[in-house]
Amino acid sequence: MSDQIKWGILGPGRIAHQFARDIRLVKEARLWAVASRQKERAREFAQRYTIPKAYGSYRELVEDEAIDIVYIATPHGRHYEDIKLCLNHNKAVLCEKSFTLNARQAQEVINLARTNGLFLMEAMWTRFLPITQKLRKLLKQNVIGRLHMLSADLGFPFPFDLQSRLFNPVLGGGALLDVGVYPVSLSQWFLGTPREMRSLAVMGESGVDEQAGMVFSYANGVMAHLFTSIRSSTPSQAVFMGDKGHLIVQAPLYRPSGIVIKLENGREEYLKAPLKGNGFNYEISEATRCLLQGQLQSSIMPWQDTTDVMKIMDGLRALWGFSYPQESKGI
Numbered sequence: 001m002s003d004q005i006k007w008g009i010l011g012p013g014r015i016a017h018q019f020a021r022d023i024r025l026v027k028e029a030r031l032w033a034v035a036s037r038q039k040e041r042a043r044e045f046a047q048r049y050t051i052p053k054a055y056g057s058y059r060e061l062v063e064d065e066a067i068d069i070v071y072i073a074t075p076h077g078r079h080y081e082d083i084k085l086c087l088n089h090n091k092a093v094l095c096e097k098s099f100t101l102n103a104r105q106a107q108e109v110i111n112l113a114r115t116n117g118l119f120l121m122e123a124m125w126t127r128f129l130p131i132t133q134k135l136r137k138l139l140k141q142n143v144i145g146r147l148h149m150l151s152a153d154l155g156f157p158f159p160f161d162l163q164s165r166l167f168n169p170v171l172g173g174g175a176l177l178d179v180g181v182y183p184v185s186l187s188q189w190f191l192g193t194p195r196e197m198r199s200l201a202v203m204g205e206s207g208v209d210e211q212a213g214m215v216f217s218y219a220n221g222v223m224a225h226l227f228t229s230i231r232s233s234t235p236s237q238a239v240f241m242g243d244k245g246h247l248i249v250q251a252p253l254y255r256p257s258g259i260v261i262k263l264e265n266g267r268e269e270y271l272k273a274p275l276k277g278n279g280f281n282y283e284i285s286e287a288t289r290c291l292l293q294g295q296l297q298s299s300i301m302p303w304q305d306t307t308d309v310m311k312i313m314d315g316l317r318a319l320w321g322f323s324y325p326q327e328s329k330g331i
Contacts, residue, residue: 005288006032008067008091010058010082011074012045015096019071020049022280029288035061058082062089069119069291072096075165077172077324080105080331083120087112092119094287097185098177101324103310105331110303119290121283121298122306124185128282131256131273135249139190143261145244147222150191152183152238154253155211155229160204166230167206170325174208176201176313180228182254184316186238187216187224188309195219197312201320204231209322255279 005028009016012034023031031051036042039056046054055061062070062085069092072082076098083100086093087109099122100106113120126132139147156179158166165171166178176184187194194216201212211229218224227234237256238249245263249256258272276282286298297303317323 005068008033008061008070010072016073018278022277025277025281026285075171083109096123098181106310125283144242147242149241150224153227153234154179154182155234158230175228175230183226199319
């Protein structure tokens with residue numbers, strides 16, 4: 001492997017445009033190819049970002065021997081098969097969240113990556129941002145004392161469209177896997193796996209969860225209250241509450257604009273971390289670093305955290321009695 005990692009993109013949708021802009025900020029990375037099931041769409045994307053190769057099928061891209069790693073930006077209903085396609089063609093993978101439809105799929109592709117000796121990571125880009133890394137340090141330093149509560153939400157008012165990945169169950173639709181994964185992943189990163197979960201969801205006319213409230217309790221007595229929606233606009237923030245004060249992670253939750261610390265002694269402080277690009281460059285840099293150093297997984301977004309998040313979301317859907325059509329076939 002050379003000192004510059006060659007990347008390919010599966011699925012030139014909205015999020016792939018942000019990725020393509022930010023990869024230019026990582027000098028060890030080069031965007032080499034893009035693939036779409038519509039060749040013209042791939043060509044247009046390639047021309048826009050000066051990408052050497054444009055393919056009209058995903059298989060063509062993974063058969064390109066020059067590519068080291070593939071960024072999967074397809075709807076999460078496809079992630080399982082797309083990850084397997086890449087890994088079976090000796091390509092490392094950075095895959096958008098939600099990582100797969102369920103924990104069984106996640107564990108299977110992780111096992112495949114381990115067997116094939118290939119890097120694999122969930123693209124939970126929020127974890128890699130400077131402001132989020134600062135948040136983790138603050139909480140480890142017990143700035144707000146002993147942590148007792150976490151409140152976090154993320155929601156947007158999307159118009160109903162059965163063909164959209166948001167509302168179509170075949171495409172893995174629903175609030176939880178699309179936007180709810182952010183507060184769930186945040187809670188897992190800081191608090192671990194809950195001992196007990198309570199949850200209610202509103203199921204829409206297409207059968208997917210359109211909004212949900214969740215309450216988690218942990219063995220150490222900490223609690224978390226989370227909310228997600230694809231029907232309403234939410235504050236999109238997180239509040240960590242301790243016995244000496246509280247800490248507000250300012251909106252938007254997926255890319256926080258700052259941190260406010262408010263202590264019981266009257267002290268108040270506002271922290272803001274510099275951000276290069278849109279923020280995707282930080283996860284790109286981490287994945288590139290791992291490949292250059294021969295690591296199969298990132299210590300910031302390890303495989304265990306990915307499977308734990310998927311298990312939590314599986315548990316929530318079980319409480320609602322909601323499964324995807326593919327799951328009835330054992331997929």
